[in-house]
Amino acid sequence: MADKLGIIALESAIKSGQKVDKILESWRGESFLIPCECPRFNSGEGKGIIKESVRDKDIYIMVDVCNNSLTYKMDGSLNRMSPDDNYQDLKRIIAACNGKASRITVIMPFLYESRQHRKTMRESLDCAVMLQELEAMGVHDIVTFDAHDPRMQNVVPLKGIENVSPALQFTQGLFTEYEDLKIDGEHLMFIAPDEGATERVVFLASLFGVNIGMFYKRRDYTTIVNGSNPIVAHDFCGSSVEGMDVIIIDDMIDSGGSMLDVARQLKDRGAKRIIIFATFGLFSRGFEKFDKAYEEGVFDKIFTTNLVYQKEEMLAKEYYFSINMERYIAAIIDTMNKGGSMSKLTKPAQRIKETVENYKKMSGIGD
Template identity: 75%
Template sequence: MQKLGIIALESARNAGQQIDAILSGWRGGEHFLVPAQCPRFGSGEAKGIVMESVRDRDIYVLVDVCNPSVSYKMDGITNRMSPDDHFQDLKRVIAACNGKAGRITVIMPFLYESRQHRRTGRESLDCAMMLQELENMGVHDIITFDAHDSRVQNAIPFSGFEDVSPALQFTQALLTEYEDLKIDTEHMMFISPDEGATQRVVFLASIFGVNIGMFYKRRDYSTIVDGMNPIIAHDFCGESVEGKDVIVVDDMISSGGSIIDVAKQLKDRGAARVFVFATFGLFTNGFEKFDSAYSQGLFDRVFTTNLIYQKPELLQKDWYFSVGMNRYVAAIIDNLNRGGSMTEISRPAERIKEMVEIYRGKNA
């Protein structure tokens, strides 16, 4: 087993400290954080600095490319860091390791440029280029969560790519928070808000033993707005949701318009309670829409993980539940450092099924 080292970029500093504390508790008090930073010159240019030796160590680099709270000064003006800036800092720190680390694993919960994963016209393929760039820099493995489309790993067929599902943690949160759920086909359904989320929904619905429904995004392909074809409507495919608790599952909430529209349609169709599972809560347009929708009774709870930066205001919302993932990330690092398999950790179907059966037994 190689000596473990964790480099947490500024975007993931808090998570890195908590993960280190968890690992320290498991491993007899030893700490594993390797100090590193990316200072800026007055021109806005930067460099990566690793402040202790990483020679022959098993290094895990944590980065949150969606953290807008980190800033830097350029020409005396404060700028918030974009995903592009965070990715550049990631490369700087990898380069600062000088090829001396025994193995480098990048833990990037929100996969950088994952929404630009395919080409439909004269477009760039940013996610594929990013993965190949990391591979060329000597990165051995990339750990991400609920990738927008995991098939993008085909861009690096000879490197490790682990797409981890947070389904277990979502299940734990829901079943712990609500004690009156009836898990059967008469009282519960999982809902895909679009065709892209169907695989996630099928996975959870199969374990819970309930049915699924799906919304289809009807778009205006004759128009492009902000680089995309605008959504005209969400059309529903599936059996009746009347009187059932429904769980909408998606990889992210961006502006939230689609999720709120889906929730409204489900309530209009007679759904009892509407819960939302979304791995990443970006809330790029703020919370006003969600506050209004919640006050109208369109949904009951939104669950997202703490894998990316969470705005302090979000954590105060009555309709929000933060699903903690630091212990899970620590378990992944511990497992990989010991040479273990990722199969059961990345998609823990048996553990979820066992949890559902225990819940059913308690509420029988």
């Protein structure tokens, strides 16, 4: 028998948490949302407060470390919440559980500090430190999506890290938006914008039955700009894309410079339509260059999920398609709470394959 379920959504994820709870309520007939807050003192210090008992409950804590739309007052001035602030509030809420929950699972779609996942010099290894902190605080499982480097789970080998692929939802969104795709090796290709995205691309391409291409990022390792080595050039490895629809797949769009450079190169090589999949759309430097690239015909559509905070400006863009993940999160919570297998949810290969085959039959093309 499953333990009594409880969901705690931090302010950074409260809208998503409420929707997930409504879905679970429609399945199970009751609400599971436990209210919480993280008020701040004038000095900027804070505390976590849980407003209902969590004793002997199977607790799922939802947090969006990327939500920078939130603010708090410090010394009379407004500060925007950074990933560090959101992560600190997560630890406060875990601490407020006082060890009374039967199990704690953290649902953190964007894995905190996942881009600082390896050391190349005398530097911190922030993602590893975070995982070990959560383990020490009594967290049993972490659910994340499309981790920048899934090998980070090796840091805490005795704890569960569920790295969920949103590939099924992207496939469904793609087929909702496009009715004329020809799914074969002569008309469609998946593209990895760098070597780090290759595994994602190979996974989907193998299920679609099409070829892949890859770009190699040449960096200047003698210089550091904004915390990383600047990219000198993108070199393409793959067959001709002339006249083909191409889908670029990556885990995130940050500033977007690399993604647009790759798209331009593909367009120069004769690609027909360029579609972009990115699990997390951060758009940290705004949309001006995306608007310009879209007007120039560099790309056709951008798909990202609602796993992290979405800017209102982004949602209004003609070229943007939002992938809703809330029902999937509800299914993950429901499955974990009942002790079910997660393999079909974390990497739903069979469902993707069936979706592709159904699309081919319905469209009557690409056979």
